[in-house]
Amino acid sequence: MIKAGILGATGNVGQRFVQLLADHPWFEITALAASERSAGKPYGEVAKWKLETDLPESVKDLTVVPTDPKKVDADIVFSALPAELATGIESDFAKAGVVVCSNASSHRMEKDVPLMIPEVNPEHLALIDIQKKNRGWDGCIVTNPNCSTIMMVMTLKPLMQFGIKNIHVATLQAISGAGYDGIPSMAILDNVIPYIGKEEEKMESEALKLLGTFDGSGVKNAPFWVSAACHRVMVMDGHTMSIWLRSEKNPTAEEVKDAFLKFDSGLSDLPTSPKKALIVREEPDRPQPRMDRDQGRGMSVSIGRIRSGHDNAIKYVCMGHNTIRGAAGASILNAELLKKKGYL
Amino acid sequence: MIKAGILGATGNVGQRFVQLLADHPWFEITALAASERSAGKPYGEVAKWKLETDLPESVKDLTVVPTDPKKVDADIVFSALPAELATGIESDFAKAGVVVCSNASSHRMEKDVPLMIPEVNPEHLALIDIQKKNRGWDGCIVTNPNCSTIMMVMTLKPLMQFGIKNIHVATLQAISGAGYDGIPSMAILDNVIPYIGKEEEKMESEALKLLGTFDGSGVKNAPFWVSAACHRVMVMDGHTMSIWLRSEKNPTAEEVKDAFLKFDSGLSDLPTSPKKALIVREEPDRPQPRMDRDQGRGMSVSIGRIRSGHDNAIKYVCMGHNTIRGAAGASILNAELLKKKGYL
Amino acid sequence: MIKAGILGATGNVGQRFVQLLADHPWFEITALAASERSAGKPYGEVAKWKLETDLPESVKDLTVVPTDPKKVDADIVFSALPAELATGIESDFAKAGVVVCSNASSHRMEKDVPLMIPEVNPEHLALIDIQKKNRGWDGCIVTNPNCSTIMMVMTLKPLMQFGIKNIHVATLQAISGAGYDGIPSMAILDNVIPYIGKEEEKMESEALKLLGTFDGSGVKNAPFWVSAACHRVMVMDGHTMSIWLRSEKNPTAEEVKDAFLKFDSGLSDLPTSPKKALIVREEPDRPQPRMDRDQGRGMSVSIGRIRSGHDNAIKYVCMGHNTIRGAAGASILNAELLKKKGYL
């Protein structure tokens, strides 16, 4: 078993890491790190567990440690740190020889840091060697994208064959994406908030790196643009988005559907990989977050309403679980790929 | 006072008509028509009043009449009938010499039927004369658009000067748009439904007629296209939408904002016309349905987040009250314009 | 395997029966009965499956049959029929030799019909023999209580030792209790409905029969009263209730808690029986429906806030999953008890 630590272990995404790693066949939780305030106390006491499944017995009595490489006994750490803390701390861990799988946005767009979705760009892992060399680190940092970006990009991967020219995307995002205390109930009851800070920028930039080409020395961005409009809605988990796709080859809706159906992630040997990364729904009104977010134990992206639009567009809807597929599960799948590829 | 009847008076939009007309300075409710089941009983008994304001005393004891021109004593009728009934019944009323202001979709796209937003295309009213001649009717049918279409088109009107080429629009629509029993709570709690029957088609077609040119004999559609993606969310009232606009003149966000701010409906003499038809919000996260839907007594459309997008697009958000501005209030404003223009 | 049919198989509770029986170790779904409209068609086509787990493959292609003992090939039927249909149909099945486990209210209060919660009154099963004799039936009808009653009565069972004198109970009930189309979203968003038809009456009468004494010939009601106030709230699943208990022995809160903790259902050999029928939460703000309803695969009742009140009352909160513990799961547990006791 590989020794795994979790940074930011008491927060919303941190708790998801605990939940998903508690019975993991390859990783064993050996360290739960949180703020100085929580350090020294049992996790069960400080975590204020907010998930519907019970707090795993195995971590209940684990003493929380400070977020310090010297105090965290682990070969790999999963980082659920807020961006403003992640920048420095994650580097410290990598410097100290630890593999960091981060859900934070801090390092995502750095040239020698892999921004990864195992189903999409496994070859980008090679950036690790460049990163280690550049920075003289024993460890490394590997990141997963923003939650909305993940759902969108997973559906774009099998469509790259059509020569994507541009994407319009409108999101309807769940409240859990903002953290447990992020959205006051008075802000969102009977309401929509048509703004999520930096979300549109992330979707527009991260997608291009993820679908870019690794040429041996770096990643060349994919040659299209994404234009996003992001909205928060009263949904617990599950980001829904409507996409307009335009491409060189102008496939029919049927051809796009076939591309989704034929998509094989080639990751069936990774424990967190779902049987089907992409699920195509035939009902006219699906996917829906409450109905479909738990597909593939929260790791599948569901797609529906594939149809033609104006100006040769294909329109469709996709949806995935934002704190599993879009956050903790994404980092863990990255870690599983790292193990498979010998980086762990 | 002009004698006004309401068809479909017990439904969701029918109740809004009652609410908005109860104290109207020009119209007096003289007839409330509903199904045979309700006819003959006092409105207060059969209406199952669902609005937050009290059922107006003046209509509580009015006896409901059948939906029959012979039984409805009125110079004008406001129709909140479902489309499948509206087709025949509205024609019967027009034939019988009554002016029909309809919220139903049945006649909207007929060539000699005005599809109206007073702020947008008052000159289309001239179709009435053609309609009367064509059909040999003493009365006439005037329609207002679909609720989502209204919000969008009102914001497009002042942007026509830039030479609109195309619109992408994603909507987040309120549950009241589906009628009181339309959306079961189990369908929408903690959920999004990314589909509304025929809504995308309506937005894509009605907008072009509304913004089209009346050439003396008919309306020539506006020369651009609209591509819509419609979603239902857990909001009581208020349809929110994100728009990508592309145009010949590629205005800046500032120029688009100025166009909104300068827009004057010229309707200040109509009682239902709001002080400002378009309201521009400066906050980064507005408009929001719960906060802004009652602006201008529900008749204003609020706009925000005006910004540049890829490929010379201007992106913005707009929102309006779907059962007032988008339904009953829209019909009443049409009626007020008819009166002003001498058709009543 | 025992051949099991489901009556009312396409509705909300009917779907729960299908979900819970699909992998049951003792029962095999051999017949799905629904209205004439659905009969003859594959279940997958007519069911409009609304549960978050996928429609089980094993029933997708099963042809729906009419609700007629001659068309339903089963040794036992689970009835999710509405009360107005259940009265006659369930009798017909029992007459035809079938064991009927019913969730309907129709027969609950009949003297020779067992109203059962296996953890509470297994000895009442003996009414079956009386029922068969009285009615000359080969089959029989066994009922489970109303959903709210179940949660309350399960917590009262271990408190009977204190000599219960009376109960005040206020409920906060989930929307799923009214069926899929029962509560329009416009009725309940940002709202409470302080009324549920006949619910208070059911809680007040069924509890006394359930906790009554079987004396060989019939059930003598328990000698206390229940006074209920029922409310509908915007929760998907999980009925929460606050209880004031008064008793002869005036136990302390600690003694009441001990009684809950010591409660052993003695049903560990029944597959649907949860490990713990009653779960006591220590947190000040639990149980909560979203957090606790899935405990024991939806079959446990969670209890919290046990405290002293005025006039020697003990106050506490309890909560359970209304469509599992309170409906389909309750019927299935009854059937398991029937099998264990040799009635099947």
Place this chain on the structure above:
Amino acid sequence: MIKAGILGATGNVGQRFVQLLADHPWFEITALAASERSAGKPYGEVAKWKLETDLPESVKDLTVVPTDPKKVDADIVFSALPAELATGIESDFAKAGVVVCSNASSHRMEKDVPLMIPEVNPEHLALIDIQKKNRGWDGCIVTNPNCSTIMMVMTLKPLMQFGIKNIHVATLQAISGAGYDGIPSMAILDNVIPYIGKEEEKMESEALKLLGTFDGSGVKNAPFWVSAACHRVMVMDGHTMSIWLRSEKNPTAEEVKDAFLKFDSGLSDLPTSPKKALIVREEPDRPQPRMDRDQGRGMSVSIGRIRSGHDNAIKYVCMGHNTIRGAAGASILNAELLKKKGYL
């Protein structure tokens, strides 16, 4: 016009004070006090206005002052301070000669501080003279009760004639009662929280003082007890509660209803007093928070479902707007009574 200041002016209840006082015929807002962080800046900039009506123009540019009697130019201050700050600050203002109308709980139960509902115990105002004498203050502190207590006690007032013996009450309380950031959306979506800190204690103690007898030197508590169970539900505004009343005279439901209908507050000369303090609904499923909270501009309490219960109880439901009738409006009505009685 009387010069009025608001303490805690930027919070949830503070904003309600601003909204309700902006056009008040007797009071003029002359000072808005908030934390040091906000002091010195325009109210419109720091308030983060959260109410659906627009921020009143008259206060937009008012410079926020520190919460210090020397900086607040006012004859009366309305306090929306949190309890932990209110204790000292309110005393400082009273000492400085200002009349303090407080919504905070700090001073409510002090013997020489009036805890007031003008419809209920106007004679308790006489405590002011005792307070001034006791404390040597020029000003004074007058408090209004906790929001839930107000709704309940207003309905109990006309029932005192029956000789109340005891009250069981279960509440379903709105999220706005916890302040804007009080309840995270992730805590309450699809959920009930069966606990509100100190709420049950407040209802159980404050009610007795409010309905107590002023004997010239102090208030003697009313001779009955209240036992409360409090729950938070997903409602924006409006606390609903079910009450079981037991009394010496055992009135019928009809007699209780008559008592409500006959209740006359005698306050028609106070601008904030609603036409009817108590409204009796005849529908079986009312009052409901979304439908009835705005009755009497948020100042009426609506009552329904008056019925007999066990053990001579009368059961009924009542509901009122918690941040208007239950907070800001309550304080303002107190101030109006003070003015009428010559204390201002």
